[in-house]
Amino acid sequence: MTIATEREAAASATPVRPRRAGILKRIIDHRYDYLYVAPAIIVMLVVIAYPIYYTIELSFFKTPANLQMKDKIFIGFDNYVTVLRSASFHEATINTIIWTVFSTLFAFLLGLAAALSLHRAFVGRGVLRALLLIPYVVSAVAASYVWKWLYHSDFGVIGALAVQLGLTDQPINFLDNTTTVLPSLIVVNVWKEFSFAMVMLMAGLQTVPEQLLRAAQVDGASPWQRFWHVTFPHLKGVSMVTVLLLMVANFNAFIIPWIMTGGGPAGASDIWITQIYNIAFGRQRYGTASAYAVILFIVMMVLGYFYVRALTRGDDARGET
Amino acid sequence: MTNSRDREVDDGCLNRRQVVGYVVALGMAASLLSGTAYAQSVDLSKWSPEYVRSIAGTEKVDTAGDCSKIVPLDYKGKVSVWWTGPNEASPDISRKVNDEFWAAFKATYPNIEVDNQNIDYNQLLDKLRTALLGNAAPMVVRLQILGGIEFSSKGYFQELKPEDVGYPTADFWPGAMKSVMYDGVPYGVPTNNETMAFIWNADLFKRAGLDPEKPPATWDDVVTYSKQIHDKLGVPGYGLVAKQNAGNTPFRFMPQLWAFGGGALDEASATPTYQEVEINNAGAKAALQASYDMYVRDKSVPVSALTNTQNENQNPFIAGQLGMMIAHPAEYAKMVDLASKATGADKEMADTVVANMRYGLIPQGPERRAVVFGGSNIHIIKNDYVDGGLDEQAAKALVCFWTSPEWSTKLAWVDSNPGNLRGFKTEWMKERLDTIKFLDVTTSMLPNGIPFPVIPEATEIMNIIVPDMLQNALTGKMTVDQAADDAAGKVKELLEGM
Numbered sequence: 058m059t060i061a062t063e064r065e066a067a068a069s070a071t072p073v074r075p076r077r078a079g080i081l082k083r084i085i086d087h088r089y090d091y092l093y094v095a096p097a098i099i100v101m102l103v104v105i106a107y108p109i110y111y112t113i114e115l116s117f118f119k120t121p122a123n124l125q126m127k128d129k130i131f132i133g134f135d136n137y138v139t140v141l142r143s144a145s146f147h148e149a150t151i152n153t154i155i156w157t158v159f160s161t162l163f164a165f166l167l168g169l170a171a172a173l174s175l176h177r178a179f180v181g182r183g184v185l186r187a188l189l190l191i192p193y194v195v196s197a198v199a200a201s202y203v204w205k206w207l208y209h210s211d212f213g214v215i216g217a218l219a220v221q222l223g224l225t226d227q228p229i230n231f232l233d234n235t236t237t238v239l240p241s242l243i244v245v246n247v248w249k250e251f252s253f254a255m256v257m258l259m260a261g262l263q264t265v266p267e268q269l270l271r272a273a274q275v276d277g278a279s280p281w282q283r284f285w286h287v288t289f290p291h292l293k294g295v296s297m298v299t300v301l302l303l304m305v306a307n308f309n310a311f312i313i314p315w316i317m318t319g320g321g322p323a324g325a326s327d328i329w330i331t332q333i334y335n336i337a338f339g340r341q342r343y344g345t346a347s348a349y350a351v352i353l354f355i356v357m358m359v360l361g362y363f364y365v366r367a368l369t370r371g372d373d374a375r376g377e378t
Numbered sequence: 379m380t381n382s383r384d385r386e387v388d389d390g391c392l393n394r395r396q397v398v399g400y401v402v403a404l405g406m407a408a409s410l411l412s413g414t415a416y417a418q419s420v421d422l423s424k425w426s427p428e429y430v431r432s433i434a435g436t437e438k439v440d441t442a443g444d445c446s447k448i449v450p451l452d453y454k455g456k457v458s459v460w461w462t463g464p465n466e467a468s469p470d471i472s473r474k475v476n477d478e479f480w481a482a483f484k485a486t487y488p489n490i491e492v493d494n495q496n497i498d499y500n501q502l503l504d505k506l507r508t509a510l511l512g513n514a515a516p517m518v519v520r521l522q523i524l525g526g527i528e529f530s531s532k533g534y535f536q537e538l539k540p541e542d543v544g545y546p547t548a549d550f551w552p553g554a555m556k557s558v559m560y561d562g563v564p565y566g567v568p569t570n571n572e573t574m575a576f577i578w579n580a581d582l583f584k585r586a587g588l589d590p591e592k593p594p595a596t597w598d599d600v601v602t603y604s605k606q607i608h609d610k611l612g613v614p615g616y617g618l619v620a621k622q623n624a625g626n627t628p629f630r631f632m633p634q635l636w637a638f639g640g641g642a643l644d645e646a647s648a649t650p651t652y653q654e655v656e657i658n659n660a661g662a663k664a665a666l667q668a669s670y671d672m673y674v675r676d677k678s679v680p681v682s683a684l685t686n687t688q689n690e691n692q693n694p695f696i697a698g699q700l701g702m703m704i705a706h707p708a709e710y711a712k713m714v715d716l717a718s719k720a721t722g723a724d725k726e727m728a729d730t731v732v733a734n735m736r737y738g739l740i741p742q743g744p745e746r747r748a749v750v751f752g753g754s755n756i757h758i759i760k761n762d763y764v765d766g767g768l769d770e771q772a773a774k775a776l777v778c779f780w781t782s783p784e785w786s787t788k789l790a791w792v793d794s795n796p797g798n799l800r801g802f803k804t805e806w807m808k809e810r811l812d813t814i815k816f817l818d819v820t821t822s823m824l825p826n827g828i829p830f831p832v833i834p835e836a837t838e839i840m841n842i843i844v845p846d847m848l849q850n851a852l853t854g855k856m857t858v859d860q861a862a863d864d865a866a867g868k869v870k871e872l873l874e875g876m
Contacts, residue, residue: 121875122834211699228681321849339838341838
C-alpha cells in the first residue's frame with residue numbers, strides 16, 4: 058500500500074507534456090506564414106529540387122556521345138556500379154578524404170588561433186583583423202592563379218626564394234609531383250578559408266562570460282586551463298557548426314584544384330567534384346557523372362543532417378523545457 | 379529504337395545503314411582527294427611557299443556580289459552567333475579586323491540584326507551543350523575543327539555544304555571538308571585552317587653549340603638538342619606540354635605520335651576507318667618514350683610541363699629561357715606583342731629573342747612528318763534548338779560573308795589561313811605574306827596536316843585519354859608500355875560504348 062502510494066505520488070510529480078497540435082491544425086494556424094514563404098519555396102523547388110530530381114533520374118541512364126539527351130538509354134544501377142568499381146573513384150575518394158579532413162582541420166585550428174589572438178585588445182587589432190579577412194574576400198579564381206604562379210615549378214616565387222636562401226639547389230616541385238601536389242593545394246585552401254573560421258569563432262568568443270574568466274583567473278587558473286575549462290566549452294556549438302560548414306565547403310570545393318592542376322598530375326589531386334565535372338563535361342558521360350553526383354549528394358545530406366542538428370540543438374532544448 | 383536523327387541507336391555493331399554510310403563517306407573523301415586538284419581555284423598538288431606567293435594577289439573578289447546571289451542584300455531578319463574571337467590577349471590587328479568584319483556585314487546587310495557573342499575557347503563547347511539541352515542555342519556557331527562532330531552526330535546541326543552559301547566544295551581543303559562530314563553528310567563550312575610549325579631561339583642554339591639556322595630534322599634530334607641546350611645553358615630545351623584535360627596537349631603530342639608511326643586510331647592513314655586502335659603500337663610507344671626521355675631521364679624540358687598549356691611556355695620563350703617548341707602561326711605576332719609591352723632589361727631580352735626567333739617545319743619521325751590539321755568550321759543549328767527559332771536566310775547570309783575569300787582571309791590575319799582556298803589568291807593574302815614573318819613557312823606545313831578522328835568520341839580520346847597517357851608515363855605512375863596499353867584499353871572501351 059505504501060509502495061503503491063509512493064508510485065502514484067512519483068507519477069503525479071512527473072510533469073505532463075502538453076499534447077502537440079496536429080500537423081494540419083498547425084498549418085492552418087500558420088497559413089499566413091506559409092503564404093509569405095511560398096515564393097521562396099517555389100523558387101527553391103525550381104532551382105534546387107528539380108535539378109536534384111533530374112540528376113537522380115539521369116543517373117539511371119546511359120548517354121552515348123552520338124545520342125541526344127532525350128534518346129538516353131535506361132540501364133538501371135549500372136552507372137553506380139561503374140563508378141563504385143572504377144579504380145579512379147577509389148583514388149579520388151582517398152584524395153577527397155585527405156583534402157577535406159586536412160583542409161577543415163588546419164583551417165579551423167588556424168582560425169581558432171587567429172580568433173583568440175584578436176579577441177584581446179591591442180593596438181592595430183582592427184587593421185590586423187581586416188588584413189586577415191583578405192583571403193576570404195579575394196576571388197577564389199584570382200587566388201588560384203596567383204598561387205599557381207607562386208608555386209610554379211620552374212619560375213615560382215616560392216621556389217626561387219628557397220633557392221636564394223640556400224634551402225634547396227633547385228626550385229621545389231609543388232604542383233608537378235604526385236606526392237606534393239595535394240598538400241600544396243591544401244595549403245592554398247587553408248589560406249583561403251581560415252578567415253571564415255576566424256570570423257565564426259570570434260563571434261563565438263563574444264558569448265564567453267567575462268566574469269567566469271575573471272573568476273578562474275582569481276582562482277589561479279593558468280591561461281591554458283582558462284581556455285580549456287571556460288572558453289572552449291562555450292565555443293563547442295559554434296565550433297561544431299564551423300567544422301561542418303567547412304567540411305561541406307571542402308567536399309564541394311572545385312575552383313582551387315580545378316584551376317591549379319585540373320586534377321593532375323596523373324590524377325594525384327583529383328577529388329570527387331573535379332572528377333564529376335570531368336566525367337560530365339570532359340567526357341560527356343552525363344549518366345555516369347549524375348550517379349557520381351548522387352553519391353556525393355548522399356554524403357552531403359549526412360553532413361547536412363548533423364549540421365542542422367548542431368544548429369537546432371539549442372532550439373530543441375528550449376522547446377522541451 | 380531510333381534517336382532524334384531518326385537513326386537506329388548504336389548497339390556497338392555496324393548495321394547496314396552504317397556500312398552504307400561509311401562507304402558513301404569513303405567515296406566522298408576519295409573523290410574530294412582526287413578531284414580537288416582539278417576543280418578547285420588553286421592547285422594543291424603544287425603547294426609550296428613559292429606557289430603560295432605566286433598566286434597571292436592574282437584575283438579580285440566581290441563579297442557583297444557573291445552573297446547577294448544567296449540572300450538579297452535588302453533581306454530583313456535577325457541572326458544570333460556564338461564563336462571564339464579575339465580577346466584582350468590577342469594582337470591589336472585581330473581586334474581591328476574583327477570590328478571591321480561586323481561593320482562590313484552591317485553595311486552589306488543593313489536590315490539583318492546581329493546578336494554576336496564572342497565566347498572564350500574553353501567555355502564555348504560547354505555553353506553550347508547546355509544551351510542545346512534547353513533549346514536556347516544561337517542560329518550560327520563557329521567551332522574549332524574537332525568541336526562540331528559531337529553536335530552533328532546528335533542531330534543538332536542543319537545539313538550545310540559550301541554550295542548552300544555559294545561556294546564550290548572543291549575550294550576548301552579536303553581535310554577540312556572531312557571534318558564537317560558525319561555519316562557522309564556535310565554539316566558545316568570551314569572558315570579557316572592552319573597547321574602549327576616549329577619555332578626556336580637561334581641565339582640559344584648558338585650558345586649551346588648548335589647550328590642556329592637549322593632546326594632539329596627529326597624527333598630524335600629534338601631529344602638530343604633539348605638535352606644539349608639544358609646541359610650547356612641550364613634552361614629547358616624543348617617546350618613539352620602535357621597538362622590534363624587540355625586541348626593544347628594533343629596538338630603538341632599527336633604530331634610526334636604520328637611521326638613515329640602511331641596514332642590514336644588509324645587517322646594518319648590515307649583512308650581511315652576509325653576502327654583500329656593504334657595508340658599502343660610500337661610507333662606510339664616510341665613517341666611516348668621520347669617524351670619520357672626528355673622529361674624524366676634528361677630533365678631537359680620544363681618541370682611544369684604537367685600543368686602547362688602552351689600559354690605558359692610563351693613567357694619563358696620571350697625571356698630567353700626556352701629553346702624550342704611547337705607553335706601556332708600566330709606565335710611570332712604574340713612574341714612581337716609581348717616584346718613591345720616589356721620594359722627595361724626585359725625589353726632588351728625580349729627584342730633579342732624576337733630577332734633570334736626562327737620558324738621551321740615540324741621534325742619528322744621514322745614514318746612521316748605530321749602536324750594536326752587545325753582550324754574552325756561554321757555551322758547552322760536546326761530550328762528546334764534555336765532560341766526564338768532559326769532565320770535561315772539571315773544565317774546563310776552570315777555564313778556566306780564569313781566564309782568568303784575576302785573575310786576568311788582577313789579574319790585569319792595572324793592566327794590562321796583562309797578556309798576558302800580562293801582567299802589565297804586575294805590581295806589581302808599578298809599583304810599578309812608581305813607583312814607577316816614566316817607565314818610562308820607555316821602555310822607550307824598544311825599538306826602534312828592530319829585531322830583528328832572525325833568521330834564523336836574524338837574529344838574524349840584527344841583531351842582526356844592522350845593527356846592521361848602522357849601523365850601516367852611522365853609521373854612514373856606507369857611504365858611507358860603500361861601507359862600506352864592503358865590508353866588503348868580506354869579507347870577500345872570508349873569505341874565499344876562502355
